[in-house]
Amino acid sequence: MLPRRRSAPASSAAGSTPAPAGEGEKWWPGGIPVRPRGSHYSGMEFADFIRTPKCDRVVLHQPLCPPLDGTLCITGHHFIFSSRQEEAQEVWVLHRMIDGVERRPNGMMGGAVAVKCKDLRVLVLDIYGVEEFNNIAHTLETLSNVDDIRLAYPFFFRSNLGGEDDWSEFSTEHEFSKLILSSDEWRISHLNSDFKVCESYPRSVVVPSSVTDEELIRVALFRHGGRFPVLSYRHDKGSILLRSSQPMTGNQRRCREDEKLINAALGSSGQKGYIIDTRTQNLAMSAKNRGGGYEPESHYPQWRRVHKPIDRQAAQLDSLQRLVDGLSDTAQGMDRWLGRLVSSNWMSHVKDTLNCACLVAQCLDQEVTSVLVHGADGMDSTLQVSSLAQLILNPDCRTIRGFQALVEREWLQAGHPFTSRHRHSVFAPAASRDRYQGVAPSFLLFLDCVWQVTNQFVTSFQFNDAFLLDLFQHSYASQYGTFLGDNVCEREQVQLRERTCSLWSHMNSVEVLPRYLNPLYEPNKRVIWPSVAPMSLTLWPGLYLRWTVDLSAQRAALARAHEIHAEHGQLRAKASKLRRRLQELQQEAVRRDLLQLAVSPDAN
């Protein structure tokens, strides 16, 4: 268990963080070589890690760009490269964005440091001088492996956007107010307000009114990690989507309260509900040995259990790694590339995930029956499926604000462990994999699926590619605190709300928001059914190919399409205006007898 002690508020913008003694083990799981001295460390002490803060005569190789000469500066949170060339260019990279650092020494000359980033970009720095080379590589390695989220950049960053930093958006109470008001079958329970019942759940959750908090506590004991079934979404037609973790049935354990809770979601329709398990039947069976399992039919007669497998997170990471390996090589043959694409299996994950979400949406919308989704711990595939199903069903989720609310509700509040999952990515050295247990691209897979749907319904989404890309980027490394921490409890411990800025406030500011708007958006009230046929799904070029090939022609074409759209709006407005003006003139002219009604027979 995490210590529950609230730390003292930050005293200054520099953000010194008091760290209680004894917490070191928790916050430095990998045991990085440099230990903080004493119990008090601050941003200033990053200087201790920085062996060479500034280095001249560095050559930066970026993908798709000519090499740049310049100066490298390393600060506590970034490395900054500034070019000496005419049009001064600066490249800023957050240390947290660095996934792996590869040293390519070159004898007495120094060497090259390949900085592999979590956004799949690889930057190479040619450094002159052996000492500088070693120092820089070491510094970057150390700083990119600082795991304490309280040392993360958001705690040191102050937004210069004038707008209000609003963390209170998307509260459970607010998001579900409509539902609670419209139906007395559901209530907001605060039983988890001290995070004791379920560490990874938020303070308040929506549960059936007929189930008491005492019963909920018993259900929580029966579910993996205490993640008892909670309401995720109520469809317009009245069907309910619940999500949870696997039941700890083990060897024949049973929990009447659990049965009561989920049966409450069926209402009085008498219709069977669906339990959608995102594991294979075999995996669900073998989970029994470790105390887990699935809902047996004998105890859940009102439910039909369907296994719709989505591969485990570790497999997803391997897939992504193989995919990324294939991306950088543009000289390979066609067959080799396709072979790598097939064997990476990434597209299969995309398809499986979408497929499962479509099934859930189908049950909710077409069979109008309630659904419970879970996998094993209910923090990855469960959330992918529950959020994608909402994207398909609920038009609100296809707006920018609605999508933010969805991410907030189904990912951040629901306890997807972002910090653990995004501590590293595909470039982490294989040797240290064990250190990074729990690393997985679940959120990326979700964003990929979202992109596939937006690609099939180009006018139904208020947001564009850039919005999804920025979410991807910020979920790995950011100046905003939103994606820090593994769950609400952890975020409250480090006082995220008080001490960091919210990504949503940034994204929704008047300066930034226009970048994310899809000009072709027309609100679409319908349910949108994406095609999951293999030929309908494509590799997301904006994300995977942006460092491999120059996509400027495609971007320019899209920009032209947007121009045509903008022109259309202007022309329509102008035509309406002129038409009104002309009608006025017409009336005026007729009134003053300057215009005949029709051509009189004697006119000619």
Added chain:
Amino acid sequence: MEIIKKPKVEKVRMLERFTAVEPAPGTLYLTATHLIFVDPRNKKETWISHMHIASVEKLPLTPGGSPLLVRCKNFRSATFVIQREPDCHDIYTSLLQLSQPVELQDLYCFQYTPRSTELRQEEGWNIYNLRDDFRRMGVPNSAWTLTDINESYEVCDTYPPLLAVPAAASTAVLIGCARFRSKGRLPVLSYRHHNQASICRCSQPLSGFKARCLEDEQMLELVRMTNPSDKLMYVVDTRPKINAMANRASGKGYENESFYQNIKFHFFGIENIHVMRHSLSKLVETCESKTSAMSSFLSGLEASGWLRHIRTTLEAAQFVASSVEAGTTVLVHCSDGWDRTSQTCGLAELLLDPYYRSLHGFQALIERVWLAHGHKFTDRCGFIQQDPKEISPIFTQFVEAVWQLTQLQPQAFQFNERYLLTLHDHVFSCQFGTFIGNCHKDRQDLRLSERTYSLWGYMAHHRNEYLNPLYDPTLHPGCLKVNLAPQTIRFWRGMYTRFEFGVHPRDSLAEVTGCLSDHNSSLRDHIRLMEKRIAQLESRLNNAADGENHGGADSTSGTEKLSERRHIHDQVNANLQLPPLTADQLTRELDSVAIEWASPRGVRECSCTTAFDHFSKKFHCWRCGEIFCQRCLDRCLRLPGHLGGDPAPVCRPCYRLLTSSQSIDSQTT
């Protein structure tokens, strides 16, 4: 007609793979030209031209009836479940005969007459001729001349009568050289770039292991000398080296670098027609596969090798284009110089010259590179009963390679995906005479230009449907740069799974942008008219105000003056050949152009209940702004609200409304 034993079968179901729609019983009709399936419940009509049918297969009997699998050359694969087995057999035997005529004379184009009277028979046949295309390249000039040595097809019966050859080449050289080339296909000019480098094409030399021909060597030297800027010339053999070497055993082969001066030899491993045929059939198998697993689809795609072949072809073309751009002349050949050579030359010229990326230029390119220089369309496309080994998707590959280029450079081409698909459809449909025959001589012998309609004529009437709204020729004024990294070459869903209605995007950028762009041009024209009318009325009102001010004391003369002025105005208008402006006319003008157009999204069918699919364009009536299918929107009219004179598409009710009001007008005047 005795071939058709059963013109109509009831209670037939058509199976689909990727849609949730339950197959509903419908009626299957067999006509002289089409197989038609009508599904009244889902309001779907499926028309399959007999000429499009590649194969018909009876599948094992099922409880629901007897399934008949019809595979088409445009990659439709339809399974009809027919209740009674004898009916199925009758349809099967009829289709076998109807889809494979014995004689070219039996092809559809010799019976086809268009429904609309707009298209005249002679239209389209005279749009392109070789002389114009060569003139555009600056040929003839001091280096190149146009010769009629092949006027009676004696030198080479698969070449056109007009050939562009080096001006310095004597008849003896030309004839001697032709004898040394397979099928007499001597090196001729295909394209001359503005920097004097050029692309020439020919067939393989009959060199065997050591034969040589002085005229041929001389000819290549003369070709090289047409380009003073480079001492070298490239000879590109598009075949894999091993194939070229194997050909030497049969007395053919490739140029020996030691016999020919100043040439540099390059092989490009584009496989032969048989490999391509197999590759395509594997691709089609993958697309038809019953399993919908991602990995089996992708590995099927990989195993087919199809995209590899497309990429190799594009790479060869890119090499040729960049060599020419850099000032080196390239001579391209393969075996006979009509398959791979046509692909490579066609694509290279498309990359080099922006003209060929326009709609008009692209058709000129096809006329010259494919039709005039003898790509064997009849054999390769299997129009009639023949040796199936001659069939190969060479032109399909070309069309796909062009599509890949349009994806890599979306603003460089004037035409859109629908254009490429329509072109591909009609190459196989045999509805038009354009692609019938194996060479220029065949087409002349068949008198196609007198007896059949031209595809180019038909397409000219539908030009608006084929335009790429994003086209901007100013972005790529010269040679087109593309990155052919394998990651950028994609499976063409729109072609190979075009008829799987479930797999396409529900609303595509192209469709939305196309509609907006059409509407923009309507609005722009309307705005121009309104601005003019406003100016007219304002000046009239101002003049009247002036008049009132001047003659304020004498009101009666004021009105007289007014009507006088109006009269003068009308006269001015009459001088400008404008009808006198009236309030009625103004109202009519305003009424004739829609400011709001219906959104194409979610529109599933036309008001005539014809269902829209991914491929069919949703047409807007420019007067009322509603959406119609192509059949319902077949009228064009000059709208009173437009200043420009171009006729705009209008729906039938609007057409009646507009024409009746005009006739009333003309009666009154």
